Amino acid sequence: MKRLCLLLIVLFVSGHAVGESFRIGDIRVEGLQRISEGNVFSFIPVEVGDQLTPAIGRSTIRDLYRTGFFSDIQLARENDTLVITVQERPAIASVTITGNRQIKNDDLMPALAGIGIAEGEIFDQLSLDRVSQELVRQYFGRGYYGVDVDTRISELARNRVGLSIIIDEGDQARIRHLNVVGNESFSEDELREDFESHTTRGLFFWRGRNQYTSEKLSGDLEALRSFYLDRGFIDFAIESTQVSISPDKQDIFITANIREGEVFTVSDVVLTGELILAESTLRQLIMVQDGGRFSRSDIEQSVDNISAILANIGYAFANVNPVPRIDRDTNEVEINFSIDPGQRVYVRRIEFQGNTQTKDEVLRREMRQFEGGWFSQAALDRSRLRIQRLGFFENVNVETNPVDGTEDQIDIVISVEEQPSGSFQVGLGYSQIQGLIASISVEQDNFLGSGRRVGFSVSRSRILTQASLNYTNPFYTDDGVSRGFFLRYTEFDQGRANISSFSTSQAAAGVNYGFPITELSFLRFGASAQRVDINLPAVFVPEDPEDPDSNIVVRVPADRPLGISLDEDQDGFLSSSERRVTTFRFDTTFSRDNRNHFLNPTRGSLNRLTAEIAVPGSSREFYKLSYRGRKYWPIGRRMAFSLRGDVSYGDAYDSYDSDLGLEAVEPVRLAGNCQLDEIVTIDQGLPFYEHFFGGGVSDIRGFDDNSLGPKDQFCRSVGGDFKVVFGTELAFPIPFVEASGTRLAWFVDVGNVFRDVDTFDSDLLRASTGISLTWQAPIGPIIINLATPLRERDGDDTQALQFTFGQVF
Template sequence: MIRLLALVLSCLLWANTAGAVEPFTIRDIRVEGLQRISEGTIYNYLPLDRGDQLTPANARSAIRELYRTGFFQDVSLAREGNILVINVQERPAIANVSLSGNKAIKEEELRRVMFDIGLSEGEVFDRLVLDRLSQELVKQYYSQGRYAVNVDTRVTELERNRVRVAIVIDEGDVAEIRHINIVGNETFTDKDIRKEFEADIKPFWKFWSKEGQYSREKLSGDMEKLRSYYLDRGYVDFNIESTQVSIGPEKQDIYITANVVEGDVYGVDEVQITGDLVIDEGTLRRLIITQPGEIFSRKKVEQSVENITAILANIGYAFANVNPITDVDRDNRLVSINFFVDPGKRVYIRRIQFVGNSKTKDEVLRREMRQMEGAWFSQSAIDRSRVRMQRLTYFETVEMETPAVPGTDDQVDVIVTVSERPAGSFTVGLGYSQVQGLIASLSIQQDNFIGSGKRLGLGISHSKIISSLNITYNNPYWTDEGVSRGFFMRYQEFDQGAANISTFTSSEWALGMNFGVPITEVDYLRSGLGYRNSQLNIGRFQTECAEFDEEGNCLRFEFVLVPSPGDPLSASLDANGDGVLSPDEREFDVLDWSLSWSRDSRNHFLNPTRGSAQTLTLQTALPGSTRQYYKISYRGAKYWPIWAGLVFSVRGNLGYGDSYDSYDKDSLATPIDIEVPIGDCDPSDLMRLDTGLPFYEHFYSGGVRDLRGYDDNTLGPKDAFCRSVGGDFKVAGGMELAIPTPFAAGSGTRIALFVDTGYVYENIKAFEASKLRGSFGLSVTWEAPIGPIVISYAFPFNDQPGDRTEDLQFSFGTTF
């Protein structure tokens, strides 16, 4: 109405101004009132020139054209002799536009809207444009369900005919759904129908959730889910007659009413397959999951279409169309279905293009592709290629598109778009673990060395338990067939006592190489050969005479290490039975060979939601080593997506080891002479002499990354002072239910409910299920910049007197 009134007044003004000028021949034109706009701009828009006859008609036309430029808020014509005088008053220029109060919509997005409408710095100010912007911003917030939004525009006049525009936004809260009423549903309850709704009433305990927030898009999607709910259960004539949405007086509460007509239940009469059947009809029929005699289900029909389309896409028919044609017999309440198959032309891949890999070489991505150039299109090969790339640690996201090649109907390109994450790091930092205490680390790690996909690393760390230096190298594609090769060198000093293990320290240096061979897309075989030299500092010092005179008097004493009382580990090293632990008895050379099989079908390397990961490893000390032994271990985990972002997983961990030399048979070591441990641990866990697998290769249990709720490495066999000594046989497992992160969604954050169980036994013959310890609780894992932060709160069960339990456990930081 205001704009219409302004237009009428402008027309009257033009008429009066034009009518006030008598017709004459224009000898010259002069413009007055200009400040920023040049005369040349006026002449470009002016439909008059020197020598023209000025009439009321073309005078009105001239004024109209100058108004249309939007540069002026007043235009008038005057005459001085035969000179046409154009008097103008320019609109002010916008000197500055400020935004405040916006949080839900980023400033970049709002400024893009402002630019599209025509309100930006340097532009001519127009009040109507400002009003239109205000309406558009309100519309943007309404789309988010913020109906209490208020957009206040303030214009301040400045010198030199300029203005400052301030846009102050009070976003308000998102309106929440307070009530949903479905009218007309007689067969199903509101609760059943609304289970899959995205816009639903938020439970009071989900205070962090956006579940109850309203938006038109959510409501539209939920109405389609409502329709699908009935169509999937045979209600072919189901109809939503109307949907009403009302807003409370404070614009914070939403009330929704949907009026529905259910209709009757229909069954399936006949199922046919017609069209160009490039695959045997019998094969296609096995892909159809809806059968005659069943209740009609649109979901089953759509799944059947997807099954047929998928198998056609895997043999090159990328643009296959399967159209389910239904014939509804309302008299008998039956539906006949005809799946009409139009495979289209068989398509092959012209070119594979990679985008976004500024650091990573094309060949690194290309070797992960299972879809080849020049080959027939295969959707399964493309999907598998995407999963393989997502499992690489140096890509944040991987997207694949298959656009048709222009001008052809049988070719497509594959465009792979990746977002790279930093693959290299130089870190000097601190961490803390309840077991290791303060951890100081220096690490240089490059998982994608010069874009080749090779891994190179140098790590130095120090804590009260372990000090280590590591150098690693791995080439995952040593050969074009995918055979990997790696090398490592390591030196470490380990204080077992600080790790809750029977008191001894060790120093070790090692080097080796390994190879990996892919067997299938998800199966991998690895083998490694290495050498280790370990020296143990174990036992207690005792003075002994090193030199006697002729009369048997001691001339010189020396310190020697002897087995510690009550320590079965040091006792087992006294192989010659002389009561002294010589340097030769405390030094071990190991020629280590390992063979492992792994299977990894997880959809993401960090936080998987489906798939499994399994590893079976055989490690053995070859003949020629100081001790000959073997270790067999298995680790496995399986993930299932359940509902609404919940992921259920189970895991298992088994370990067993033994010696195959004659050390135990030939040893003269004496078991400790203690029947009851000095402490409150279980007497049945007392180990009197370590046999079988050497104790420096034992398995251990307990801790935040193993069996939560128990102190690290404290479960299992004990020495005479109830200190853990580990064992030859380990059993562990658990279940987890991963919950969607309430406050911050991200691939690096994970919250889970867990149940853990496990124990370590002296040997496999000592296994007793009743000794298995357990715990349940809540864990939080966050991949922070300083390394993984792990926090768990556990409630142990089946714990026994003497067990060292911990309800709250955590660690942060990382070491090599």
């Protein structure tokens, strides 16, 4: 209103300044600082030679005001010259926002720029006032009713201003009472079970559930409506909702008044329109049944099912409309699914955009929707998922565009946003069993845009030194057969890994082929050659565990894998011996994976069965079988329950049999509190360097790495031929963390390692429980376990805290 009055006054005064008409001989503009005269001339409706009248003078002032550049405009006449005197609005030199925690600057600044509040823009007080009002409204919607927004303007040199927006958010109002009035068929606890709003603070992990927001309340009211409509209450209504706030603006009181109505059952289900498919086929997709209780969610699911199956056979724009016919005299409803399939369409062209490095053929071979074929939504969805899982793209978007001039053709546009698919990493990691891990790796998953993977890595830790080179062509043939090669060299100190008192040096090379069976199933075959040098170090064996200087003579055949030979020239020191093992092996793996996420799945399962055999001609001839299973069930929207099982078994099929015992002495235990489940003195079945081991941060948590299972005479774990591990997890969200690569889970692990199947004893199973944190950090995966044993035996090496971080090769 003030601005309107000022404009009228200016127009009145200006009108008198040019009250007489005259022909303009010249135009002069005074008061300009940033805006050029040429811009002003382009804004006004007159030019030199025109006749200026009072009406045209007022129009000139209005046009200049509408530009928003000027706060004051005056017209005057000097002889035949029109003089335009202006006062420019100040420019915004800076905008600062302080005190905002709930709404970040990154969200506020673009919104302010959209209404002209940004550096370099012309300052408008009305726009700043609107900003204050909108901020208050936004905070009210989030439950901050005590918010205060103060705007300050600082005048600067050269007709500039600095804007400061100071926000005092206050505390978020909490729900003190939440009542539902009018419910007769269900208790208030049942109705509020799916509410996000609660009156109690709750556990730490859900501590914000009693904080009020309008969006949360709207969602809860919709959940209440769905609850009744899914249980047959067609006439259910929320008649009113009252939200009141305490005088101190800290407590919210919510009351929802409802009317339940009567329960309706389904009298009949009718299918009309152009069915396309057999009626019996369509009825199998309908979730509501004659005589059953009416359910809106079942009807919506039925519509989705029918639409999906029609879209999969080319009817991309099918319309399925459920029409209820309600009989309130009998409390029954007839549901008519009216089907209009529309025109059947096929795909004319598939176009890829955004793949500047990746070749088109890499994306096209992942497509399950083909050009010239009938459109299939399922095939298109699967194509998008396959492209996303390549790992080459940050985003994958799919558009279907009708072809102009036709009703039965569409074009598909796949837009991708490429991300780096190669890496050069020099990093450090740490794990309790390996200590400090130094690594360097060069990986390229999309070599020269071909989709082929090439990698080289070197890592070194306290127990492991490894170098590897690998190459994989995922589409060695057009049918999706993959082929890969690898070279690997490893030095492994078994003693420092809690396995045994020897170390190994291993060199291996191999080739593998993979064959897709279905979209979810894969079969892999591999062959490799491996040479292992086993190094047995010199040790002391004390006769008296309390007197380390009391050495005894121990004789063990030098050709035994765990044997220790005596060097007669070293006065009681036992010398090292070396054994070389050569293995030629074939392996095959069948896997089926339909998990919805690779890192932190919440739905689906993984089943993987692996078999490998060391063929005749190897130093030892053996076979190994292993199964890994994972099953996930979602609980609500952000939790998941899972079961896991790992079973491994191996045995030799040659006649090798080696005594691991000491010839000269009785078995001695170097750890006085070690309670052995079983002392292994014979190396039979799998060779000792192929044994399975149990315990560790990713195995049976709460027990030291590789510490479970059979022991030798010195209480050292030697592993076994049979291993079983079962577990369960309940994964739940971490407060204030939205990253998909992070999760917190409560777990229970059960398992152990046994000499063979015949020695399995459920009484010897170990068990643990605890909390596990997994975080996909930039340096690599971080795993932290806080565990406590549920079943243990004296002498077990337990660890309450286990962790590992960094990339471990």
